[in-house]
Ligand SMILES: Cc1cc(=S)c(O)co1
């Protein structure tokens with residue numbers, strides 16, 4: 001009904017173009033990144049993350065992913081530098097992941113998928129008055145993508161995975177204060193960058209993507225806790241585990257991917 005969408009056979013990524021024709025647009029995400037075809041742009045400076053005074057507010061299950069929201073009423077936590085002309089305010093972060101043992105990331109590297117992908121979503125508060133307005137502008141959003149590779153336990157991710165039981169059902173939300181996503185960054189901030197879109201409807205072509213080359217590791221146990229989340233609400237009798245909530249790579253359509261040094 002209406003603009004309902006999901007990741008199943010009846011409502012998944014191959015059908016989103018029916019309600020969201022931009023799905024077949026010229027700057028859709030994610031994409032397959034081919035490192036050797038990326039252009040080394042020496043004018044690309046380092047990305048700078050100023051998260052020290054970030055204020056996380058809550059963690060929620062929106063029926064598509066699990067999202068941690070931040071206070072974005074001022075410039076307390078921003079990303080700047082790299083391909084960005086302005087500082088962009090941290091608004092939320094969320095994840096995309098697979099089912100048991102299979103892939104789950106949205107971006108791929110030479111066809112290789114990771115187990116999961118973390119998206120830190122920021123908006124251009126210099127040019128736009130709120131997130132909603134920025135989300136429809138070509139330079140409105142900047143999303144930092146971090147690959148999660150199955151391996152050892154991540155020493156800080158348990159703070160998130162231990163809270164997931166509280167947001168099992170679609171529409172659930174709970175306090176989540178004092179979390180700083182700086183603890184989820186890999187040691188290197190080397191990145192690829194390109195112009196793309198949201199990877200979920202409404203698929204707005206408003207995102208400057210910054211994908212870190214180095215992944216972080218998470219254990220199968222930690223990934224298993226993400227898979228205990230449900231796409232469905234408490235009141236629904238059909239329980240559907242939240243997994244494989246990723247869009248496959250989209251056509252590059254002539255875009256250039258640039259690489260930091
Ligand atoms: C704003 C936003 C960005 C991404 S990448 C997503 O998956 C959902 O919502």
Ligand SMILES: [Zn+2]
Nearest residue numbers: 094096119199
């Ligand atoms: Zn995302």
